[in-house]
Amino acid sequence: MLSTMQDVPLLISRILTHGSRVHGESQVTTWTGEAEPHRRSFAEVGDRAAQLAHALRDDLGVRDDDRVATLMWNNAEHTEAYFAIPSMGAVLHTLNLRLPAEQLVWIVNHAADGVVIVNGSLIPMIAPLLGKLPTVRHIVVSGPGDRAPLEGATAAVHEYEDLIAGKPTTYDWPELDERRAAAMCYTSGTTGDPKGVVYSHRSIYLHSMQVNMAQSMGLTDQDTSLVVVPQFHVNAWGLPHATFMTGVNLLMPDRFLQPAPLAEMIEKERPSHAAAVPTIWQGLLGELTARPRDVSSLTQVTIGGSACPPSLMAAFDKLGMRVCHAWGMTETSPLGTVSRPPAHVVGTEQEFAYRLTQGRFPAGVEARLTGPGGERLPWDGESAGELEVRGPWIAGAYYNGPDAEPLRPADKFSEDGWLKTGDVGIISADGFLTLTDRAKDVIKSGGEWISSVELENALMSHPDVAEAAVVAVPDDKWGERPLATVVLREGSAATFETLRTFLAEEGKIAKWQLPERWTVIESVPKTSVGKFDKKVLRRRYADGQLDVTNL
């Protein structure tokens, strides 16, 4: 029997229309580095998104399925592009502005982007590459920055504001199939080549609703969210879409991502929520310790992208900022789990331990653990295996060109279609995920596994350690052993012996897991989205570039 319900497609244009009408007064505030930030209401964003869509269609000839790329910071114009491009039926492709030039070229060519909207400050990045980007016909420039490097470009160059000026502020958004492509994002390639994930209108719509649920971010129009996580990093974790559903005000840092301007933004604009990877918060913590600010407005901080060190969570608690830990991937839109402790532990000693886990799966994400032999493992809080997930906002394949069959590599998708995350962990009986490592980072020592994350967290809880990364290195006897690379705080007198003793104290780390190889580095190399880049550390070790002490 069929249902009797209406079948209204879940489209991004509906989120835009809703947000700009029902929450028209809500604001997107963009930091400018000047005395006053730039403010634009959701209603204005709606008008300008319609104008942009007209310009893209009528002036630049963008048609269904054409890829329109953005090389932009987090700001109001990027948000307009977020809504205009998918709503008109084209595909938004957010480009990661931290990628090395060759990778950027590869990705633009792979996606065959026809138009690139670029912030003026990023012209020096794209201009020298244009000769290698044959599909790019138009460059649209927004915001301050010298235009000179674009003179003589092979693509036609337009000014964003000139292009949209005078265009109608309404658009007859097409009634699309909700399963069509809306946006695409390439993985940042921490462990391999970038792979293209293509989100549908439906997947983004459902994911946005999940982001808004009280057990996820749970924000309302009384909140302002400081979106530090880049709009090129998995759609800024879905925040631009989710906030247009609920009227949450957006505070966009643009290119001002250093700890000092972030602290200033928080003090002046008083956001109640913020989202970013742990390395950003480590930096902010250092800044706030050196130069205290009034950050009392910020009561909820979403941290994900890599494991949140316990020391960071504890330090933020002291400042009154409550960290909410979340796990996800480009392939999971990204929201996969959020760590809100269950009611029965709130206010007890167990609460902190629950908050440190990666969190609980929402109803839209099914999970299972697979052991090394392919066997299903129980949710018993002990059995560790690779996490596999499925659900309406989880990728089922990778992009392989507009007319080619999508790619389903066997190491990323199971035969029955689940996503193999490459993350190793355990799940408790009540559905909380604890990741012990990435499958590619785990240290395989004499048939046992050592979690690099556990060692890093223990090291970073030492007051003299600013950052620490642990990688597997070859060992004749054990196969692999951990190498501890540490960044010491200024003026620290800690020695490797004291750090090793510290790790062994109170049974923090089992004796056989203690690293014997140690080195001090200036900073931990980071990937384009701010994660520890262990590939680089392993390479430096193999090339003999690290001065290693054996204890």
Ligand code: ADP
């Ligand atoms: P890339 O895979 O290129 O790094 P993603 O941003 O998609 O790009 O990274 C997803 C991965 O990041 C996950 O598979 C996981 O290993 C890691 N990750 C994300 N959130 C967390 C978290 N809260 N704790 C530990 N690891 C995390």
